[in-house]
Amino acid sequence: MKPNYLKYWRVVRNFMLVAHKINSQDLELLFFLYDETYFSRKSFRKYEEVMSWERGRINRMVEQGWLEKFRHTPKSRGDLFQLSYKAKRMVTYVYQMLDGTKLIPSSIQNPVFRKTGLRFTDKVHRNLIIEINKEYKEAIAQRRRRATE
Numbered sequence: 001m002k003p004n005y006l007k008y009w010r011v012v013r014n015f016m017l018v019a020h021k022i023n024s025q026d027l028e029l030l031f032f033l034y035d036e037t038y039f040s041r042k043s044f045r046k047y048e049e050v051m052s053w054e055r056g057r058i059n060r061m062v063e064q065g066w067l068e069k070f071r072h073t074p075k076s077r078g079d080l081f082q083l084s085y086k087a088k089r090m091v092t093y094v095y096q097m098l099d100g101t102k103l104i105p106s107s108i109q110n111p112v113f114r115k116t117g118l119r120f121t122d123k124v125h126r127n128l129i130i131e132i133n134k135e136y137k138e139a140i141a142q143r144r145r146r147a148t149e
Helices: 009-020 024-033 041-048 057-063 085-099 120-148
Strands: 067-071 080-083
Touching: 009 024, 009 085, 009 120, 024 041, 024 057, 024 085, 041 057, 057 067, 080 085
Parallel strands: none
Antiparallel strands: 067 080
16 A cells, blocks of 8 residues: 555544544644644744634643643743643544554544434544545555565
């Protein structure tokens, strides 16, 4: 299977948005900040400029547990932030689902597999998740067969 990381991006993104109760702009910000060890409000705002304006986004993301303050300083120097453990795990998990090393959950832990209160799009995504997981399982089995040969 040749790498096509964004082939199932929409399905994985939808799963993450629903499962983690995060909006797409915040998810995109987490991807941008993922390789930054520490960042200031200024570097946060650098990427935030391309999104719809939201006053206090950084404070809200700290309150929700996506970001944490690394260093509290006087206003003259400015605070430093980092992604929280929760945010790092989520972004890593997205990458693993996109490259096929982790399957998209297809049990009750995935909100689109619940029986009640589903929208039509959730049902469509559920069916596609089943197909994606089948494809990934076949690719993994094929890699294992090649390794043993």
